Amino acid sequence: MLKRLSAVILLISVSLFLGGNAFAKEGDGVPKLFNPKTTTLKNGLEVVVIEDQRAPVVTHMVWYRIGAADEPPGKSGIAHFLEHLMFKGTKNIPPGRFSEIVAENGGQDNAFTSQDYTAYYQNASKDKLPLLMELESDRMQGLILNDEAVGAELQVVLEERSQRTDNNPRGLFAEQFNAAKYLAHPYGIPVIGWRHELEKLTTQDAIDWYKKYYAPNNAILVVAGDVEAEEVFALARKYYGKAVPQEIPERARLQEPPQIAKRTVVMYDKRVRQPSWQQSYLAPVERSTSIKQVRALEVLNNILSEGPTSRLYSKLVIKDKVAVGVGSYYDSSSFDPSSFVFYGTPANGISVEELEKAVHLIIRDVLENGVSDEEIKTAKTRMLASAIYARDSLSTAANIFGGALAQGTKIENVVNWPSQISDVTKQEVIDAARQVFVEERSVVGKLLPEEK
Numbered sequence: 001m002l003k004r005l006s007a008v009i010l011l012i013s014v015s016l017f018l019g020g021n022a023f024a025k026e027g028d029g030v031p032k033l034f035n036p037k038t039t040t041l042k043n044g045l046e047v048v049v050i051e052d053q054r055a056p057v058v059t060h061m062v063w064y065r066i067g068a069a070d071e072p073p074g075k076s077g078i079a080h081f082l083e084h085l086m087f088k089g090t091k092n093i094p095p096g097r098f099s100e101i102v103a104e105n106g107g108q109d110n111a112f113t114s115q116d117y118t119a120y121y122q123n124a125s126k127d128k129l130p131l132l133m134e135l136e137s138d139r140m141q142g143l144i145l146n147d148e149a150v151g152a153e154l155q156v157v158l159e160e161r162s163q164r165t166d167n168n169p170r171g172l173f174a175e176q177f178n179a180a181k182y183l184a185h186p187y188g189i190p191v192i193g194w195r196h197e198l199e200k201l202t203t204q205d206a207i208d209w210y211k212k213y214y215a216p217n218n219a220i221l222v223v224a225g226d227v228e229a230e231e232v233f234a235l236a237r238k239y240y241g242k243a244v245p246q247e248i249p250e251r252a253r254l255q256e257p258p259q260i261a262k263r264t265v266v267m268y269d270k271r272v273r274q275p276s277w278q279q280s281y282l283a284p285v286e287r288s289t290s291i292k293q294v295r296a297l298e299v300l301n302n303i304l305s306e307g308p309t310s311r312l313y314s315k316l317v318i319k320d321k322v323a324v325g326v327g328s329y330y331d332s333s334s335f336d337p338s339s340f341v342f343y344g345t346p347a348n349g350i351s352v353e354e355l356e357k358a359v360h361l362i363i364r365d366v367l368e369n370g371v372s373d374e375e376i377k378t379a380k381t382r383m384l385a386s387a388i389y390a391r392d393s394l395s396t397a398a399n400i401f402g403g404a405l406a407q408g409t410k411i412e413n414v415v416n417w418p419s420q421i422s423d424v425t426k427q428e429v430i431d432a433a434r435q436v437f438v439e440e441r442s443v444v445g446k447l448l449p450e451e452k
Helices: 078-085 097-104 126-141 147-166 169-181 203-213 229-240 291-305 311-319 352-369 373-389 394-406 411-415 417-422 426-436
Strands: 023-025 031-033 037-040 046-051 057-064 108-113 118-125 219-225 263-269 276-283 323-330 338-346 442-449
Touching (some): 031 411, 031 417, 046 229, 046 394, 057 126, 078 108, 078 118, 078 203, 097 108, 097 126, 118 126, 118 394, 126 219, 147 203, 169 263, 169 276, 169 442, 219 229, 219 394, 291 311, 291 323, 291 352, 291 417, 311 338, 311 352, 323 352, 352 426, 352 442, 373 417, 373 426, 411 417
Parallel strands (some): 046 219
Antiparallel strands (some): 037 046, 057 118, 276 338
Protein backbone atom coordinates (compact mmCIF):
# COMPACT_ATOMS: atom_id res chain seq x y z
CA MET A 1 0.00 0.00 0.00
CA LEU A 2 1.41 3.33 -0.98
CA LYS A 3 2.33 5.79 1.61
CA ARG A 4 1.86 9.34 0.44
CA LEU A 5 4.69 11.11 2.17
CA SER A 6 3.46 14.57 1.43
CA ALA A 7 -0.22 14.03 1.06
CA VAL A 8 -1.19 17.30 2.65
CA ILE A 9 1.78 19.40 1.70
CA LEU A 10 0.52 22.93 1.30
CA LEU A 11 2.54 24.41 -1.51
CA ILE A 12 0.94 27.77 -0.86
CA SER A 13 4.18 28.41 1.02
CA VAL A 14 6.18 28.36 -2.20
CA SER A 15 6.97 32.04 -2.48
CA LEU A 16 7.54 33.36 -5.91
CA PHE A 17 10.78 34.98 -4.94
CA LEU A 18 12.20 31.71 -3.73
CA GLY A 19 11.85 30.17 -7.11
CA GLY A 20 13.54 30.72 -10.36
CA ASN A 21 15.81 28.81 -12.61
CA ALA A 22 16.35 31.77 -14.83
CA PHE A 23 15.98 35.46 -15.31
CA ALA A 24 15.16 35.92 -18.95
CA LYS A 25 16.24 39.19 -20.49
CA GLU A 26 13.60 40.64 -22.75
CA GLY A 27 13.76 43.36 -25.33
CA ASP A 28 13.23 46.25 -22.94
CA GLY A 29 16.04 45.06 -20.70
CA VAL A 30 13.76 44.42 -17.74
CA PRO A 31 14.47 40.98 -16.29
CA LYS A 32 11.62 38.49 -16.34
CA LEU A 33 11.24 35.43 -14.18
CA PHE A 34 11.56 32.31 -16.35
CA ASN A 35 10.71 32.09 -19.99
CA PRO A 36 7.80 29.61 -20.12
CA LYS A 37 6.32 28.37 -23.36
CA THR A 38 2.68 27.44 -23.36
CA THR A 39 -0.05 25.90 -25.45
CA THR A 40 -3.54 24.50 -24.91
CA LEU A 41 -4.64 21.18 -26.38
CA LYS A 42 -7.95 20.79 -28.16
CA ASN A 43 -9.40 19.04 -25.12
CA GLY A 44 -8.57 22.04 -22.92
CA LEU A 45 -5.40 20.81 -21.22
CA GLU A 46 -3.11 23.74 -20.55
CA VAL A 47 0.58 22.92 -21.11
CA VAL A 48 3.50 24.89 -19.68
CA VAL A 49 7.11 24.11 -20.52
CA ILE A 50 10.16 25.60 -18.78
CA GLU A 51 13.28 24.69 -20.71
CA ASP A 52 16.42 24.18 -18.62
CA GLN A 53 19.25 22.23 -20.21
CA ARG A 54 21.71 22.26 -17.32
CA ALA A 55 21.11 18.60 -16.44
CA PRO A 56 19.47 15.70 -18.36
CA VAL A 57 16.45 15.46 -16.06
CA VAL A 58 12.80 16.53 -16.09
CA THR A 59 10.04 17.34 -13.63
CA HIS A 60 6.64 16.28 -14.91
CA MET A 61 3.57 17.59 -13.06
CA VAL A 62 -0.19 17.52 -13.53
CA TRP A 63 -2.21 20.02 -11.50
CA TYR A 64 -5.98 19.81 -11.14
CA ARG A 65 -7.88 22.99 -10.36
CA ILE A 66 -9.68 21.34 -7.48
CA GLY A 67 -8.88 21.30 -3.80
CA ALA A 68 -10.29 21.01 -0.32
CA ALA A 69 -12.06 24.37 -0.48
CA ASP A 70 -14.17 23.04 -3.36
CA GLU A 71 -15.59 20.12 -1.40
CA PRO A 72 -19.36 19.91 -0.83
CA PRO A 73 -20.72 20.31 2.72
CA GLY A 74 -20.21 17.20 4.81
CA LYS A 75 -17.57 15.71 2.52
CA SER A 76 -14.44 17.34 3.89
CA GLY A 77 -11.28 15.44 3.03
CA ILE A 78 -12.54 14.00 -0.26
CA ALA A 79 -10.01 15.96 -2.38
CA HIS A 80 -7.07 14.64 -0.38
CA PHE A 81 -8.61 11.17 -0.17
CA LEU A 82 -8.90 11.01 -3.96
CA GLU A 83 -5.22 11.97 -4.17
CA HIS A 84 -4.45 8.74 -2.29
CA LEU A 85 -6.79 6.71 -4.47
CA MET A 86 -5.09 7.88 -7.66
CA PHE A 87 -2.35 5.38 -6.87
CA LYS A 88 -4.78 2.51 -7.19
CA GLY A 89 -4.95 0.67 -10.47
CA THR A 90 -6.29 1.23 -13.93
CA LYS A 91 -7.04 -1.27 -16.67
CA ASN A 92 -3.43 -0.89 -17.82
CA ILE A 93 -1.57 -0.43 -14.53
CA PRO A 94 -2.28 -2.86 -11.64
CA PRO A 95 -2.92 -1.43 -8.16
CA GLY A 96 0.27 -0.28 -6.49
CA ARG A 97 2.38 -0.49 -9.62
CA PHE A 98 2.43 3.20 -10.57
CA SER A 99 5.17 4.25 -8.14
CA GLU A 100 7.01 0.96 -8.63
CA ILE A 101 7.29 1.58 -12.38
CA VAL A 102 8.54 5.11 -11.80
CA ALA A 103 11.12 3.82 -9.30
CA GLU A 104 12.21 0.98 -11.60
CA ASN A 105 13.01 3.64 -14.17
CA GLY A 106 15.09 5.66 -11.75
CA GLY A 107 12.47 8.25 -10.95
CA GLN A 108 10.63 9.59 -7.94
CA ASP A 109 6.97 10.48 -7.63
CA ASN A 110 4.50 11.88 -5.15
CA ALA A 111 1.39 14.03 -4.84
CA PHE A 112 -0.10 16.74 -2.67
CA THR A 113 -3.38 18.47 -1.98
CA SER A 114 -4.09 22.03 -0.88
CA GLN A 115 -7.19 24.14 -0.45
CA ASP A 116 -7.04 25.16 -4.12
CA TYR A 117 -5.49 22.29 -6.07
CA THR A 118 -4.37 18.68 -6.21
CA ALA A 119 -1.11 17.87 -7.98
CA TYR A 120 0.91 14.82 -9.02
CA TYR A 121 4.55 14.81 -10.05
CA GLN A 122 7.48 12.68 -11.10
CA ASN A 123 11.19 13.47 -11.42
CA ALA A 124 13.27 11.32 -13.77
CA SER A 125 15.88 11.38 -16.53
CA LYS A 126 14.69 13.17 -19.64
CA ASP A 127 14.42 10.01 -21.74
CA LYS A 128 11.66 8.79 -19.37
CA LEU A 129 9.32 11.69 -20.14
CA PRO A 130 7.18 9.67 -22.60
CA LEU A 131 6.76 6.95 -19.98
CA LEU A 132 5.77 9.49 -17.33
CA MET A 133 3.19 10.99 -19.65
CA GLU A 134 1.83 7.57 -20.53
CA LEU A 135 1.41 6.68 -16.84
CA GLU A 136 -0.11 9.98 -15.77
CA SER A 137 -2.48 10.34 -18.70
CA ASP A 138 -3.67 6.76 -18.16
CA ARG A 139 -4.95 7.54 -14.67
CA MET A 140 -6.43 10.91 -15.58
CA GLN A 141 -9.66 9.16 -16.51
CA GLY A 142 -8.90 5.42 -16.28
CA LEU A 143 -8.86 4.91 -12.52
CA ILE A 144 -10.73 1.86 -11.22
CA LEU A 145 -12.33 2.31 -7.79
CA ASN A 146 -14.10 -0.36 -5.76
CA ASP A 147 -15.06 -0.88 -2.11
CA GLU A 148 -12.01 -3.01 -1.37
CA ALA A 149 -9.52 -0.42 -2.60
CA VAL A 150 -11.38 2.58 -1.19
CA GLY A 151 -12.04 1.05 2.22
CA ALA A 152 -8.42 0.09 2.79
CA GLU A 153 -7.13 3.50 1.73
CA LEU A 154 -9.60 5.31 3.98
CA GLN A 155 -7.98 3.61 6.96
CA VAL A 156 -4.60 4.91 5.74
CA VAL A 157 -5.95 8.45 5.59
CA LEU A 158 -7.51 8.19 9.02
CA GLU A 159 -4.18 7.04 10.41
CA GLU A 160 -2.48 9.95 8.67
CA ARG A 161 -4.93 12.31 10.34
CA SER A 162 -4.19 10.72 13.71
CA GLN A 163 -0.46 11.21 13.29
CA ARG A 164 -0.51 14.70 11.84
CA THR A 165 -3.35 16.24 13.80
CA ASP A 166 -5.18 14.24 16.46
CA ASN A 167 -2.01 13.19 18.29
CA ASN A 168 -0.20 16.48 17.76
CA PRO A 169 -1.19 19.49 19.91
CA ARG A 170 0.26 21.92 17.39
CA GLY A 171 -1.70 20.21 14.64
CA LEU A 172 -4.91 20.41 16.65
CA PHE A 173 -4.29 24.05 17.53
CA ALA A 174 -3.55 24.97 13.92
CA GLU A 175 -6.83 23.36 12.91
CA GLN A 176 -8.80 25.29 15.53
CA PHE A 177 -7.02 28.57 14.77
CA ASN A 178 -7.61 28.23 11.05
CA ALA A 179 -11.27 27.45 11.59
CA ALA A 180 -11.62 30.69 13.58
CA LYS A 181 -10.04 32.75 10.80
CA TYR A 182 -12.98 32.24 8.46
CA LEU A 183 -16.61 32.82 9.38
CA ALA A 184 -17.95 31.26 6.19
CA HIS A 185 -15.25 30.52 3.65
CA PRO A 186 -14.20 26.85 3.38
CA TYR A 187 -10.53 27.76 3.92
CA GLY A 188 -11.43 27.21 7.57
CA ILE A 189 -11.97 23.48 6.94
CA PRO A 190 -8.86 21.29 7.20
CA VAL A 191 -7.49 19.84 3.98
CA ILE A 192 -7.35 16.36 5.45
CA GLY A 193 -10.96 16.71 6.56
CA TRP A 194 -12.80 16.66 9.88
CA ARG A 195 -12.54 13.16 11.32
CA HIS A 196 -16.28 12.62 11.73
CA GLU A 197 -16.85 13.48 8.05
CA LEU A 198 -13.80 11.62 6.83
CA GLU A 199 -14.99 8.42 8.47
CA LYS A 200 -18.22 8.52 6.43
CA LEU A 201 -16.71 8.98 2.96
CA THR A 202 -17.79 6.25 0.58
CA THR A 203 -16.65 4.66 -2.65
CA GLN A 204 -19.39 6.54 -4.48
CA ASP A 205 -18.16 9.85 -3.02
CA ALA A 206 -14.73 9.13 -4.48
CA ILE A 207 -16.12 8.10 -7.86
CA ASP A 208 -18.32 11.20 -8.04
CA TRP A 209 -15.40 13.50 -7.22
CA TYR A 210 -13.12 11.79 -9.72
CA LYS A 211 -15.59 11.85 -12.60
CA LYS A 212 -16.61 15.44 -11.98
CA TYR A 213 -13.18 17.07 -11.74
CA TYR A 214 -10.48 14.86 -13.24
CA ALA A 215 -10.56 16.01 -16.82
CA PRO A 216 -8.05 17.64 -19.19
CA ASN A 217 -9.92 20.93 -19.27
CA ASN A 218 -9.56 21.16 -15.48
CA ALA A 219 -5.83 20.39 -15.50
CA ILE A 220 -2.45 21.98 -16.16
CA LEU A 221 0.52 19.97 -17.39
CA VAL A 222 3.88 21.48 -16.42
CA VAL A 223 7.19 20.09 -17.65
CA ALA A 224 10.49 21.62 -16.56
CA GLY A 225 13.97 20.45 -17.46
CA ASP A 226 16.13 19.36 -20.35
CA VAL A 227 13.42 19.49 -22.97
CA GLU A 228 12.38 21.42 -26.05
CA ALA A 229 8.93 22.94 -25.84
CA GLU A 230 7.73 21.76 -29.24
CA GLU A 231 8.75 18.20 -28.45
CA VAL A 232 6.84 18.35 -25.16
CA PHE A 233 3.78 19.76 -26.91
CA ALA A 234 3.87 16.87 -29.39
CA LEU A 235 4.17 14.32 -26.59
CA ALA A 236 1.33 15.98 -24.72
CA ARG A 237 -0.93 15.73 -27.74
CA LYS A 238 0.02 12.06 -28.16
CA TYR A 239 -0.60 10.98 -24.56
CA TYR A 240 -3.04 13.52 -23.12
CA GLY A 241 -4.88 14.44 -26.29
CA LYS A 242 -7.15 11.40 -26.03
CA ALA A 243 -8.60 12.47 -22.65
CA VAL A 244 -12.20 13.62 -22.89
CA PRO A 245 -13.15 17.09 -21.58
CA GLN A 246 -15.93 17.33 -19.02
CA GLU A 247 -18.37 20.02 -17.97
CA ILE A 248 -16.62 21.53 -14.94
CA PRO A 249 -18.84 23.32 -12.38
CA GLU A 250 -18.14 26.97 -11.74
CA ARG A 251 -15.67 27.46 -8.91
CA ALA A 252 -18.02 29.39 -6.64
CA ARG A 253 -17.32 29.24 -2.93
CA LEU A 254 -18.96 30.82 0.07
CA GLN A 255 -17.33 34.20 0.65
CA GLU A 256 -16.58 35.89 3.94
CA PRO A 257 -19.14 38.28 5.42
CA PRO A 258 -17.69 41.48 6.92
CA GLN A 259 -15.52 40.55 9.88
CA ILE A 260 -16.27 43.11 12.60
CA ALA A 261 -15.07 41.39 15.77
CA LYS A 262 -11.58 40.33 16.76
CA ARG A 263 -11.50 36.72 17.94
CA THR A 264 -9.16 34.86 20.28
CA VAL A 265 -8.45 31.14 20.35
CA VAL A 266 -6.77 29.75 23.48
CA MET A 267 -5.84 26.10 23.76
CA TYR A 268 -4.18 24.32 26.67
CA ASP A 269 -2.48 20.96 26.30
CA LYS A 270 -0.38 18.99 28.77
CA ARG A 271 1.99 17.97 25.96
CA VAL A 272 2.95 21.59 25.27
CA ARG A 273 6.24 22.60 26.86
CA GLN A 274 6.73 26.03 25.31
CA PRO A 275 3.87 28.49 24.75
CA SER A 276 3.40 30.15 21.38
CA TRP A 277 1.39 33.05 19.96
CA GLN A 278 0.12 34.10 16.54
CA GLN A 279 -2.22 36.65 15.01
CA SER A 280 -3.74 36.47 11.56
CA TYR A 281 -5.19 39.37 9.54
CA LEU A 282 -7.47 38.75 6.60
CA ALA A 283 -5.51 39.78 3.50
CA PRO A 284 -6.23 40.19 -0.21
CA VAL A 285 -4.76 38.21 -3.09
CA GLU A 286 -4.33 38.91 -6.77
CA ARG A 287 -7.89 37.93 -7.69
CA SER A 288 -9.37 40.27 -5.05
CA THR A 289 -7.19 43.36 -5.32
CA SER A 290 -4.58 45.09 -7.45
CA ILE A 291 -1.26 43.41 -8.15
CA LYS A 292 0.43 46.51 -6.71
CA GLN A 293 -1.10 45.91 -3.29
CA VAL A 294 -0.10 42.24 -3.37
CA ARG A 295 3.51 43.06 -4.25
CA ALA A 296 3.59 45.80 -1.59
CA LEU A 297 2.49 43.27 1.04
CA GLU A 298 5.19 40.86 -0.13
CA VAL A 299 7.82 43.57 0.31
CA LEU A 300 6.37 44.49 3.71
CA ASN A 301 6.56 40.88 4.84
CA ASN A 302 10.21 40.77 3.80
CA ILE A 303 10.97 43.93 5.78
CA LEU A 304 9.25 42.54 8.84
CA SER A 305 10.61 39.02 8.98
CA GLU A 306 13.26 38.10 6.43
CA GLY A 307 16.54 37.37 8.15
CA PRO A 308 18.28 38.52 11.34
CA THR A 309 18.13 42.21 10.33
CA SER A 310 14.36 42.18 9.87
CA ARG A 311 12.28 44.39 12.13
CA LEU A 312 10.74 41.58 14.14
CA TYR A 313 13.85 39.47 14.71
CA SER A 314 16.36 42.28 15.27
CA LYS A 315 14.10 44.05 17.75
CA LEU A 316 12.40 41.24 19.67
CA VAL A 317 14.99 38.44 19.58
CA ILE A 318 18.37 40.20 19.39
CA LYS A 319 17.80 43.56 21.07
CA ASP A 320 14.95 43.18 23.56
CA LYS A 321 15.24 39.39 24.05
CA VAL A 322 11.51 38.94 24.57
CA ALA A 323 11.27 36.13 22.00
CA VAL A 324 13.27 33.08 21.01
CA GLY A 325 11.55 33.04 17.66
CA VAL A 326 9.33 35.49 15.80
CA GLY A 327 8.25 36.18 12.25
CA SER A 328 5.48 36.73 9.76
CA TYR A 329 4.24 35.31 6.50
CA TYR A 330 1.85 36.40 3.80
CA ASP A 331 0.18 33.92 1.47
CA SER A 332 -0.31 35.96 -1.68
CA SER A 333 -1.14 33.15 -4.03
CA SER A 334 -4.42 31.57 -2.94
CA PHE A 335 -7.58 31.58 -5.07
CA ASP A 336 -9.66 33.50 -2.50
CA PRO A 337 -8.57 36.07 0.12
CA SER A 338 -5.92 34.81 2.44
CA SER A 339 -4.06 36.02 5.53
CA PHE A 340 -1.04 37.95 6.79
CA VAL A 341 0.18 36.17 9.93
CA PHE A 342 2.51 37.12 12.78
CA TYR A 343 3.83 34.41 15.09
CA GLY A 344 6.28 34.02 17.93
CA THR A 345 7.57 32.06 20.89
CA PRO A 346 8.34 34.06 24.06
CA ALA A 347 11.70 33.87 25.77
CA ASN A 348 11.95 32.31 29.23
CA GLY A 349 10.20 34.50 31.80
CA ILE A 350 8.22 36.36 29.15
CA SER A 351 4.47 35.77 28.79
CA VAL A 352 2.67 35.44 25.47
CA GLU A 353 0.82 38.64 26.36
CA GLU A 354 4.12 40.51 26.67
CA LEU A 355 5.27 39.11 23.34
CA GLU A 356 1.95 40.06 21.75
CA LYS A 357 2.30 43.61 23.04
CA ALA A 358 5.85 43.84 21.67
CA VAL A 359 4.74 42.68 18.20
CA HIS A 360 1.87 45.16 18.26
CA LEU A 361 4.27 48.02 18.95
CA ILE A 362 6.14 47.11 15.77
CA ILE A 363 2.91 46.90 13.78
CA ARG A 364 1.80 50.25 15.17
CA ASP A 365 5.12 51.81 14.23
CA VAL A 366 4.64 50.65 10.63
CA LEU A 367 1.08 52.03 10.56
CA GLU A 368 2.04 55.39 12.04
CA ASN A 369 5.54 55.96 10.67
CA GLY A 370 5.78 53.65 7.68
CA VAL A 371 9.02 52.09 6.52
CA SER A 372 12.29 53.66 5.45
CA ASP A 373 13.78 54.04 2.00
CA GLU A 374 16.67 51.87 3.10
CA GLU A 375 14.33 49.09 4.24
CA ILE A 376 12.54 49.15 0.89
CA LYS A 377 15.80 49.04 -1.02
CA THR A 378 17.21 46.22 1.09
CA ALA A 379 14.05 44.14 0.85
CA LYS A 380 13.90 44.44 -2.94
CA THR A 381 17.57 43.51 -3.29
CA ARG A 382 17.08 40.54 -0.98
CA MET A 383 14.00 39.29 -2.81
CA LEU A 384 15.50 39.59 -6.29
CA ALA A 385 18.73 37.95 -5.14
CA SER A 386 16.78 35.03 -3.70
CA ALA A 387 15.34 34.31 -7.11
CA ILE A 388 18.84 34.01 -8.53
CA TYR A 389 20.40 32.01 -5.71
CA ALA A 390 17.51 29.55 -5.58
CA ARG A 391 17.88 28.54 -9.21
CA ASP A 392 19.26 25.08 -8.45
CA SER A 393 15.88 23.45 -7.84
CA LEU A 394 14.35 22.30 -11.10
CA SER A 395 11.04 21.37 -9.52
CA THR A 396 10.57 24.82 -8.00
CA ALA A 397 9.85 26.38 -11.38
CA ALA A 398 7.23 23.73 -12.12
CA ASN A 399 5.68 24.24 -8.69
CA ILE A 400 5.48 27.99 -9.14
CA PHE A 401 3.71 27.88 -12.49
CA GLY A 402 1.46 24.96 -11.65
CA GLY A 403 0.36 26.44 -8.35
CA ALA A 404 -0.06 29.94 -9.73
CA LEU A 405 -2.22 28.87 -12.66
CA ALA A 406 -4.30 26.50 -10.54
CA GLN A 407 -5.03 29.40 -8.18
CA GLY A 408 -6.07 31.83 -10.87
CA THR A 409 -2.85 33.84 -11.08
CA LYS A 410 -2.10 35.32 -14.48
CA ILE A 411 1.04 33.88 -16.01
CA GLU A 412 2.31 37.38 -16.86
CA ASN A 413 2.26 38.23 -13.16
CA VAL A 414 4.63 35.35 -12.51
CA VAL A 415 6.92 36.27 -15.39
CA ASN A 416 6.94 39.97 -14.51
CA TRP A 417 7.37 39.47 -10.77
CA PRO A 418 10.89 41.05 -10.67
CA SER A 419 9.77 44.28 -12.31
CA GLN A 420 6.62 44.40 -10.15
CA ILE A 421 8.73 44.05 -7.01
CA SER A 422 11.16 46.66 -8.30
CA ASP A 423 8.30 49.12 -8.81
CA VAL A 424 6.92 48.92 -5.24
CA THR A 425 7.07 52.30 -3.49
CA LYS A 426 7.29 53.22 0.17
CA GLN A 427 3.83 54.77 0.08
CA GLU A 428 2.34 51.60 -1.41
CA VAL A 429 3.79 49.56 1.44
CA ILE A 430 2.34 51.94 4.04
CA ASP A 431 -1.07 52.01 2.32
CA ALA A 432 -1.16 48.22 2.08
CA ALA A 433 -0.30 47.82 5.75
CA ARG A 434 -3.06 50.23 6.80
CA GLN A 435 -5.64 48.35 4.74
CA VAL A 436 -4.67 44.93 6.09
CA PHE A 437 -3.67 45.39 9.75
CA VAL A 438 -7.19 46.00 11.05
CA GLU A 439 -7.75 44.41 14.45
CA GLU A 440 -11.45 43.72 13.81
CA ARG A 441 -10.46 41.45 10.93
CA SER A 442 -7.97 39.43 12.92
CA VAL A 443 -7.73 36.30 15.06
CA VAL A 444 -5.30 35.81 17.95
CA GLY A 445 -4.19 32.31 18.87
CA LYS A 446 -2.41 31.11 22.00
CA LEU A 447 -1.18 27.56 22.54
CA LEU A 448 -0.27 27.11 26.19
CA PRO A 449 0.93 24.39 28.57
CA GLU A 450 -1.90 22.93 30.59
CA GLU A 451 -2.35 24.85 33.83
CA LYS A 452 -1.52 22.88 36.99
